[in-house]
Amino acid sequence: MPSNVIQWFPGHMAKARRQMEENLKKVDFIIEIRDARMPQSSKNPLIDELARNKPRLVILSKKDKADPAMTEAWIEKLSNDNTRVIAVDLIKENFKNRIIQESLALNQALIEKQKKRGIRPRALRAMVAGIPNVGKSTMINSLAGRKAAQTGDKPGVTKSLQWIKVGKDLEVLDTPGVLWPKFESEKNGLILAALGSIKDDVVHMDDLALYCCQYLMDHKPQALMDTYGLETIEETPWPTLQAIARKRGWLQKGDIDENRTMRTFIQDIRSSKLGRITWEQPDEDAASE
Ligand SMILES: Nc1nc2c(ncn2[C@@H]2O[C@H](COP(=O)(O)OP(=O)(O)OP(=O)(O)O)[C@@H](O)[C@H]2O)c(=O)[nH]1
Ligand SMILES: [Mg+2]
Structure with a gap:
């Protein structure tokens, strides 16, 4: 899409933020997609701000276009106690089981807590978020095994929340959080534009x-x-x-x-x-x- 990305900012930012805050209350963790060719520039500042305490599964998409050794180095750098990172070719790879396994590992503490209380662990709930064009719909559709996520998001159209079952252990919100990239340095802007994530005529x-x-x-x-x-x-x-x-x-x-x-x-x-x-x-x- 990136054609209507620019008009989005900053008018729809407040709305996107509110929507994300609402959705975050309903999930155990967040699946944040970033572009493996630019893991820093394609990050989203709101996710850091709003999802501070939520576990995070970072998907480095378009791995087929990135330098494999650099992708390994980025995985190493971005991983921490609360964040697991994997790189995926969302088009060619069969990644469903990997995502389920990573989700379970990431939420081990929650699962243990439920078990201790004698509750049978319920399916984990996640929302998918990321900047435009990073692969959110491709991922959700593939997890759903059908066309679930709408392509060409229309901000402002509020719908009731739909959950997509991904096996018995995971449910994913069918509408991704589309958010503006971090745009704080000239370098970030140049990289985003060079890779086609922001409109050509602003640079x-x-x-x-x-x-x-x-x-x-x-x-x-x-x-x-x-x-x-x-x-x-x-x-x-x-x-x-x-x-x-x-x-x-x-x-x-x-x-x-x-x-x-x-x-x-x-x-x-x-x-x-x-x-x-x-x-x-x-x-x-x-x-x-
Ligand atoms: N080569 C390659 N292309 C990908 C990959 N993931 C997504 N794409 C392509 O990237 C483009 C954008 O994918 P979408 O799934 O529409 O991205 P999105 O995040 O939903 O984009 P918006 O709805 O605009 O926010 C499409 O042309 C996809 O085919 C990947 O892992 N590798
Ligand atoms: Mg989309």
């Missing part, structure tokens, strides 16, 4: 292309060289992009076509033409947590 293609090119020069120079047949990497991003444009023939009357170069480079990034890349390093982001 300049040039900024996106230059930022991404610099990141690749720093962290994945070989991917740049292999993808575009470069023999060397230049000192700064613009000459590197110019070299790519010459190799690819992104030219106009013999000169480099700047617009086309920026646009096509970003398209290549979105379509994972440069391979599996994670755009944030867990260690470098430690300070901004």
Whole structure:
């Protein structure tokens, strides 16, 4: 969707917040989806604020597009006593049982408490939350085994709560909490836009292309060289992009076509033409947590 994401903010934020607060009262824990390519930028600040004491299962979605070693490092970094983290390809993987197992492990204390009181543990209840386009509906539909979650959420349409049974041990709220990403630094905004999570016209293609090119020069120079047949990497991003444009023939009357170069480079990034890349390093982001 991201086309109507911008209009959402901040008008519908208060509503989304109230709705989330209401839903949180009804669940034991929260399933927070983040994009494995940008686990920091795709996090949602409201979840931290509102769900402080709830156990959390973090799903790093689109694992098929992220760097596997980096995904491992992110899992390590984000996991703690109250938070379990798994990475999933929501489209190709059969993840239902993994989610059930993780949910049981995460809520062990609650289950034990019920047992001690002589209550037969009831199904655990969770809500799914995350920023737009991260894979919430894909996950809910797959857990439900049918089209349960609506695609193209319409904020403001209040419906009665529906629970989706996921085996005998888990129930998931059928409407996901769609919330705005953390947007506090320029870098976060650039990464979200480069990966298509916020509308293109709030940022300049040039900024996106230059930022991404610099990141690749720093962290994945070989991917740049292999993808575009470069023999060397230049000192700064613009000459590197110019070299790519010459190799690819992104030219106009013999000169480099700047617009086309920026646009096509970003398209290549979105379509994972440069391979599996994670755009944030867990260690470098430690300070901004
Ligand atoms: N490659 C890949 N694509 C995925 C994965 N999960 C979701 N997608 C794709 O990402 C896009 C967004 O997925 P949705 O499930 O609609 O995301 P959402 O969070 O419900 O989005 P909103 O309803 O806009 O908030 C779709 O094109 C999905 O096919 C994944 O694990 N891997
Ligand atoms: Mg959706």
